[in-house]
Amino acid sequence: MSGDAVVTEIDHDEFNPRGTLALILVYFAILVVMWVFMYFVEFLGNDLTVIG
C-alpha cells in the first residue's frame, strides 16, 4: 500500500531532519504555553482551598 512512490533515494548522510526539529520546537512551545496558561487558570484563578 503506497509508500512506493519514492522519487529519490536519500541516504543517511544526505538526510537532515530539519522539519522534525521544527515540529518538536512547536510541540515544546505548546507545552510551555499550556503550563503558563494552567498557572493562571488553576492557581491564580482559584481561592485557597486549604486554610490554616
Next chain:
Amino acid sequence: MSSAIESGEPTFLDRFPQEAKVVRSALWSSFIALTLGALFGIIQTLHRTDVLRVFSSGNYYTILTAHGVLMVVSFTIFFLVGIYTWAVVRSLDRPVEDIRYTWTWYGLMVLGTLMALVAILGGFIDSIDISADVLFTFYAPLQAHPLFYGGLAIFLIGTWLAGADWFRSWYAWKQENPGERIPLQTFMVLITMLMWYIASIGITIAVVIFLLPWSLGIIDQVNPLLTRTLFWFWGHPVVYFWLMPAYLLWYTVLPKVSGGRLFSDPLARVVFVLFLLLSTPVGIHHQYLDPGIADGFKFIALTNTMFLLLPSLLTAFTVVASMEHGARQRGGTGLLGWLRALPWANPAFTGMALAGLMFAAGGFSGMINAGLNINYLVHNTLWVPGHFHLTVGTAVALTFMAATYWLWPQLTNKPIFSRPIALAQVILWFVGMALMSNAMHVAGLIGIPRRTAEPQYDGFDFIPTFGSIAELDLQLVVGGTLLTLSAILFVSNLVLSISLPKVSGLGQPLPPALSGPDDAPKVLDNLKLWTAIALVLVILAYTLPLASIVDRGGLFGPGGTPYPTMIEFGSTLLEIYTPLTTDWISGWLQ
C-alpha cells in the same frame, strides 16, 4: 485496488502459513473484544450523560468492568501476542519451534478470557451468585468471584508462555547465528517480555496470595492498601505492555508506509531499554492520594515517572524523522512543506500518524497526572479517563487498527475490502476521540467524577469556566457515537474482506534502518544487564513502601503488626497456609 498494493513479494502467509493462522486467530480474538468493548463503551456514555439508560445504575460497574477489561486486557494483549508472533517469526526469518506449543498458550489466553468474561457478565443476572464488578483496577475492597481471578491467572500464564515461545525462537536463532545483533523487532519483543515478567511479580502476589484466597473464603480479610500497591506495581507497566507493540509498529512499519526508512536503529533500542528500566518503579504515581504511603516514596515515583517521559520524547523525534525521510524521498520539500508529500490517502499511514499526534496531546495530560501536586486537582475525575483514551484509546488502539490495514493482506493474501472506508474509519476515530477526550478533560477540571453512573446531583451544579455541562455532555455523546461507528466500520471491513478472492504478491518487505544495528553499542543487546538493573530499581522503589504498608496495616489487614515486618510476613503466611496444606495432604492421602 489490489494492483496498487502489489509489490510482487511473497507474503507472511506464503512463507509461514501455520504462524499466519496463529496471528490471525489472535487478531480476531482481539477484534471480537474490541467490538464487545465498544458496545459497553457506548452504553455507559449514554448512561452517564443521561441520554439513554438501558440498564439500571446498579449495573453500571458491571458495564464499566466489561468495557475496561475487554478493551485494555483482551483487545490490547491479544493484539500484542499476534503482532509479536508475526514480528519474531518475520525478523528472525524462522518458524516457531513447536506450533503445538504456540497454540497451547493461545488456547490458555482464550480460556482465561472466557472465564473472566463469564464472571463479569454474571453481574447482569441477579439469580446467579457470580459477579466481578471490580473494574479493570480489580484491587480490594471490591471483590470478584473466584472465576474472575482464576481466569485472569490463566490468561497471564498464557502471556508468559507466549514470551517463552519468543525467547525460545531467539535462542535457537542465536545458536545458528553466533555474534549477530538481535534483529530490531525481536529485540523489542524480548525487552517487552522482560518488563512484563518483572511487572507480573506484583499482580501474581496480589492474586495468588491475597485476592483469590479472599474470594474463596480461605482468608477473611486483606490489607486494601497492600493489594492496591501490588496492583499498581503491575498496573503501570501494563500501560507500556499496551504501548510497546504500538512503538514496534511506529519504529518498523510506519517508516515503510511513509515511503522511507527508520532514522535510527540504535535510538529505538535505547528507547526500549529505558522502558524496561523505568516502567515498573513508578506505579506509586497512581497512588498520590492514598493515605498510608509516605510522600517521600511518592516523590521517588514522581522522579522515575518524569524520566519515563524521555523515551517517549526520543520516540517523537525518531519516528517523525523517519516520516520526514519518507516524505523527502517522495519529493517533499521545505521546512514543513514535506508534510504534504506524506501518503495521507493510505489508511495505514494516516491512522498511525493521527495516533501519534494524539499521543503528543496525551503526553501533556500525562505530565499533569504525574505531577505530585497538580495531580490533586484531577485525581479521580473524568480527566483521567480523558487522558487514557488519548494514550491507550487512541495512540495504541488507532495504531493497531491502522497497522491491521497494512498487515492483514499479508496474513490472508486478500486485500482490504475497502480502502476509502478504512480511511474514513481512522479519521472518524480521531475526530470522535478529539471530541470525547476533550470533554472528559474539561469535565475533570471542574471536578466531575469518574466511575459514576449518574454524575448529576440535586441542589448542586458543576460550573464550567466556559461553555456548559450540556455542551460537554453533547461532545461526549457525539464523540462516543463516532467511536462506536468507527469500531463497527473497522470490524465490518475486515469481515467483508473474507469474501474477496485470494491474490498473490501482497508482501511488503520492511527496509533496513538508515543508521543500522552496527551503529548501536553492543551493550544495548545485553539483556541480562538491563534486567538486573531493572530489578534493582524495582527493589529500591518498592521495598520500603511495601514494608511500611505491611508494618502499619498488617499483611492481611488491620490488627497484629509486630516488628520486624519480615518475620511477621513469614509467620503469618505459615500460620495461614500450613494447616491448609496439612489438611489437603491428609485428605489426599485418605
